């Protein structure tokens with residue numbers, strides 16, 4: 583575990599965040615620097631640095647992350663209009679917090 587990790591702190595309730603969804607494997611909360619009208623972060627409870635650090639046993643976590651993306655898109659009303667599910671990997675890929683997360687981004691006027 584890499585400490586300090588802000589996402590581990592949010593998962594464990596040691597740092598504040600507006601949790602909008604929680605499952606056995608993950609939490610979902612808004613990005614503090616939203617890039618679109620809807621911008622949520624889908625964050626596994628397990629500390630995994632990036633996609634590069636995924637292991638075969640992480641498959642259930644990944645499935646949960648993608649399904650949470652679908653569910654949150656429905657709840658936030660952007661399923662029909664469309665959205666992006668983005669994973670940035672390491673610094674060159676734009677990753678800022680080194681705890682795996684999936685961005686759900688959408689809600690633009692088109």
Ligand SMILES: [Zn+2]
Pocket residue numbers: 587588589590591628629630680681
């Ligand atoms: Zn972490």
